[in-house]
Amino acid sequence: MELMLAVILGFMIIAAIYAIHAKDLLSAIIAQGFVGYGLVICFLLLRAPDIALVQIVVETITLIFMVAVVLDSTRKELDVQVDRKQYRIAGLSVLFMLVLLFYFNRIIAPLDGFGEHSMRMAEAYAEGAGQTGAINLVAGVLWDFRGYDTLGEAVVLFAAAIGVVTIFRLTGKN
Amino acid sequence: MTLFIMCFLLFLTGIYGVLTRRNLIKVVISLTIMEFSLFLMLAMIGYISGGEAPILAGTIIPAAPVVDPLPQAMVLTAIVIALATNAMLLTIAIRLYKKYGTFDIREINELKG
Numbered sequence: 001m002e003l004m005l006a007v008i009l010g011f012m013i014i015a016a017i018y019a020i021h022a023k024d025l026l027s028a029i030i031a032q033g034f035v036g037y038g039l040v041i042c043f044l045l046l047r048a049p050d051i052a053l054v055q056i057v058v059e060t061i062t063l064i065f066m067v068a069v070v071l072d073s074t075r076k077e078l079d080v081q082v083d084r085k086q087y088r089i090a091g092l093s094v095l096f097m098l099v100l101l102f103y104f105n106r107i108i109a110p111l112d113g114f115g116e117h118s119m120r121m122a123e124a125y126a127e128g129a130g131q132t133g134a135i136n137l138v139a140g141v142l143w144d145f146r147g148y149d150t151l152g153e154a155v156v157l158f159a160a161a162i163g164v165v166t167i168f169r170l171t172g173k174n
Numbered sequence: 175m176t177l178f179i180m181c182f183l184l185f186l187t188g189i190y191g192v193l194t195r196r197n198l199i200k201v202v203i204s205l206t207i208m209e210f211s212l213f214l215m216l217a218m219i220g221y222i223s224g225g226e227a228p229i230l231a232g233t234i235i236p237a238a239p240v241v242d243p244l245p246q247a248m249v250l251t252a253i254v255i256a257l258a259t260n261a262m263l264l265t266i267a268i269r270l271y272k273k274y275g276t277f278d279i280r281e282i283n284e285l286k287g
Binding site: 001002020025029042046050051058062066070073090101136149153 | 177180182190199206218222225228230240241249251253256260261264266
């Protein structure tokens with residue numbers, strides 16, 4: 001179980017590195033799709049069918065959108081001439097990652113190990129399943145206990161849709 | 175613990191892409207990869223060994239322990255919001271491409287105004 005997850009995660013990391021370094025934008029996007037669908041398999045292994053379904057739908061929409069964007073353009077990755085400035089940027093980002101590693105250590109310390117999670121937060125939600133009448137606990141949390149969160153999510157989605165339509169309709173000066 | 179560290183490696187890959195790439199589409203891809211690693215991290219935190227999906231079939235009290243439904247619900251919300259932000263980013267990238275004819279951030283900076 002843990003091994004299977006680790007293998008898929010390893011493939012996802014390789015695909016992510018390829019997506020960042022690919023010469024052709026279309027292959028970069030396909031590699032990104034590999035990462036997204038690998039995430040679906042990870043969710044299924046982690047016993048989370050709801051987010052797996054949502055992730056399939058979202059990943060497909062994102063991929064279609066990205067392919068539409070890229071096929072409309074030159075597709076070629078910019079010629080990357082290796083100059084001193086780029087080395088400086090790479091060095092700075094590695095430094096930034098080391099700082100992040102420190103924070104990761106601080107975050108990971110109070111967590112339970114993988115697979116040994118205690119349900120201290122979710123006990124009330126699990127007990128409330130009888131009151132909500134929802135067979136699916138995730139749906140119970142989303143639509144009953146945290147209904148306002150879901151409302152906010154819908155608001156964000158509509159705001160984004162309005163933003164996309166507005167930006168597309170702008171004529172602008174060329 | 176190994177899995178958490180691998181998740182963090184995926185996150186670092188995304189951060190490296192955001193910081194070093196000059197192509198707008200590559201930056202969007204890197205941001206998406208960062209989001210993926212965060213979703214996976216949250217889903218992993220809620221996992222219990224030998225647990226079942228948090229769906230109670232028939233009886234109220236299941237035989238095996240169920241995994242934590244709370245992180246899953248939060249991740250569900252986060253995925254949809256990530257879709258919204260991605261759509262916005264890509265739309266802005268299309269507009270910039272139509273105006274300047276390139277995805278290169280440096281050239282867009284030079285042609286400003």
